[in-house]
Amino acid sequence: MAAATGAERRWVRGRGSPEAPQHPAPAYGRHGVGRPGGIWRTFQRDPEFGPDGCRRDAFPKLLLSQPAVLTISGSSAHWTPAHPQRLLHHQRPRQKRYYEEFPINLRTGEANLTQVYLQEALDFMKRQQVAQRPFFLYWAIDATHAPVYASRPFLGTSRRGRYGDAVREIDDSVGKILSLLRDLRITENTFVFFTSDNGAALISAPKQGGSNGPFLCGKQTTFEGGMREPAIAWWPGRIPAGQVSHQLGSIMDLFTTSLALAGLAPPSDRVIDGLDLLPAMLRGQLTDRPIFYYRGNTLMAVTLGQYKAHFWTWTNSWEEYRQGIDFCPGQNVSGVTTHTQEEHTKLPLIFHLGRDPGERYPLSFASTEYLDALRGVTLVVQQHQKTLVPGQPQLNVCNQAVMNWAPPGCEKLGKCLTPPESIPEKCSWPH
Structure with a gap:
């Protein structure tokens, strides 16, 4: 999760x-x-x-x-x-x-x-x-x-x-x-x-x-x-x-x-x-209450009330997309469903989810509504980050040898497999 x-x-x-x-x-x-x-x-x-x-x-x-x-x-x-x-x-x-x-x-x-x-x-x-x-x-x-x-x-x-x-x-x-x-x-x-x-x-x-x-x-x-x-x-x-x-x-x-x-x-x-x-x-x-959305260690967005602010936008990489991996098929919102990691930390994209649940029409940066929503979002993010204690990543090292090749009971069924050589390496999570 x-x-x-x-x-x-x-x-x-x-x-x-x-x-x-x-x-x-x-x-x-x-x-x-x-x-x-x-x-x-x-x-x-x-x-x-x-x-x-x-x-x-x-x-x-x-x-x-x-x-x-x-x-x-x-x-x-x-x-x-x-x-x-x-x-x-x-x-x-x-x-x-x-x-x-x-x-x-x-x-x-x-x-x-x-x-x-x-x-x-x-x-x-x-x-x-x-x-x-x-x-x-x-x-x-x-x-x-x-x-x-x-x-x-x-x-x-x-x-x-x-x-x-x-x-x-x-x-x-x-x-x-x-x-x-x-x-x-x-x-x-x-x-x-x-x-x-x-x-x-x-x-x-x-x-x-x-x-x-x-x-x-x-x-x-x-x-x-x-x-x-x-x-x-x-x-x-x-x-x-x-x-x-x-x-x-x-x-x-x-x-x-x-x-x-x-x-x-x-x-x-x-x-x-x-x-x-x-x-x-x-x-x-x-x-x-606010809800914070992360991908890895990156705070991507936050929802507060009816407003959702995106600090980064990204679907998946161009490399994956060209291979036919599409997280947003048939949905292309310019500047939002991006295949490069786009930063909006200075001026986040803010949507009103009540009027725009599909996140297609960001509020105008110059509008009073945007500025009011930004003030509220900025405050809860600051409070959140003050109390945030980074955890130790548990999914950063992958090793096929430690997977379940021969669980207890496999001997009776004759289905035990020989583990491969132990080669720990950093896991690849492309998205």
């Missing part, structure tokens, strides 16, 4: 109970897995250990020491032209790890992975309810990420082609998860949150990608098409049904909101970017 991946959220509300939920269960749509042309996908079902069997710190000790946690998400294991496989990992209590290769039929688009994801989630919820244990479920399907897939009952059922088939299966699966919560009679004690980590990936559109409607560009950019996603919050008896909120939010807010749901205060020894969204969801209370 980038330093500020959030954009405007639309909360479609359910109902809820006065007590804090025993079962926080974000049903979170993740599209950032796999690569076009690959024919296998990873299924990571282990909340506590990485694919190489080593414990990770991605889950706070709070969660690991509390009720059961299950994360279900697609993730890359390793890929070479000779071995284009994705690995499936699984660890159950008192069972040794194993892995499987999970195929996606590129010709037909058929794959049963969403159903595997769904059944694993349903079984987990049932086990926790039988044991009368609270639980946390992170359900990150990836069927809408190229190569797009759907199971046989859903293939050919949508007018939107294979992508629509995948969306229909995801929609059906979310419905089954909510239905089980009702059957288990725990809806009033369960908080469900559904969103995505980025806008549609237009580089694989239209057949293998979604649409961002009127918004500019797509995933991998800091324009609205890459950053603005919908969100649905559901907590019967507590969150009023059928309402829409214009609260500006970020995925980073889920951390702070989750702490509030558990009755815990966020850490006080550092600046926390996330906002507690419960006042917006439960009482319709709006909080005016």
Whole structure:
């Protein structure tokens, strides 16, 4: 997740109970897995250990020491032209790890992975309810990420082609998860949150990608098409049904909101970017706050109220573009959708997203509206940068040898691969 991946959220509300939920269960749509042309996908079902069997710190000790946690998400294991496989990992209590290769039929688009994801989630919820244990479920399907897939009952059922088939299966699966919560009679004690980590990936559109409607560009950019996603919050008896909120939010807010749901205060020894969204969801209370958009270490843009200021504009390089990689197909806004990194730090391009959600008409530099918006944006950026503590990059060194060539369990299947020579090198992130 980038330093500020959030954009405007639309909360479609359910109902809820006065007590804090025993079962926080974000049903979170993740599209950032796999690569076009690959024919296998990873299924990571282990909340506590990485694919190489080593414990990770991605889950706070709070969660690991509390009720059961299950994360279900697609993730890359390793890929070479000779071995284009994705690995499936699984660890159950008192069972040794194993892995499987999970195929996606590129010709037909058929794959049963969403159903595997769904059944694993349903079984987990049932086990926790039988044991009368609270639980946390992170359900990150990836069927809408190229190569797009759907199971046989859903293939050919949508007018939107294979992508629509995948969306229909995801929609059906979310419905089954909510239905089980009702059957288990725990809806009033369960908080469900559904969103995505980025806008549609237009580089694989239209057949293998979604649409961002009127918004500019797509995933991998800091324009609205890459950053603005919908969100649905559901907590019967507590969150009023059928309402829409214009609260500006970020995925980073889920951390702070989750702490509030558990009755815990966020850490006080550092600046926390996330906002507690419960006042917006439960009482319709709006909080005016900025959202910062980064690419790498560069502050590209900031949104404050209805105004969005771009300090840099860039889609992707001319080299990539000439190879057919286009983050903004059919959208060319002069001086905005640039293929060179254009600096606007002295006079940022400012758009009013209420009147111009497509970021096509920047405000005139000479207008009073521009100058007023610039003063507000400049202040919040200065405040943000004063409290900013640079982190240690975790994705700067790449080494194929440390990837998951021989996970535990591969010996029994005869599918262990020999790791290549260890050659650490600086990662290349061209966009």
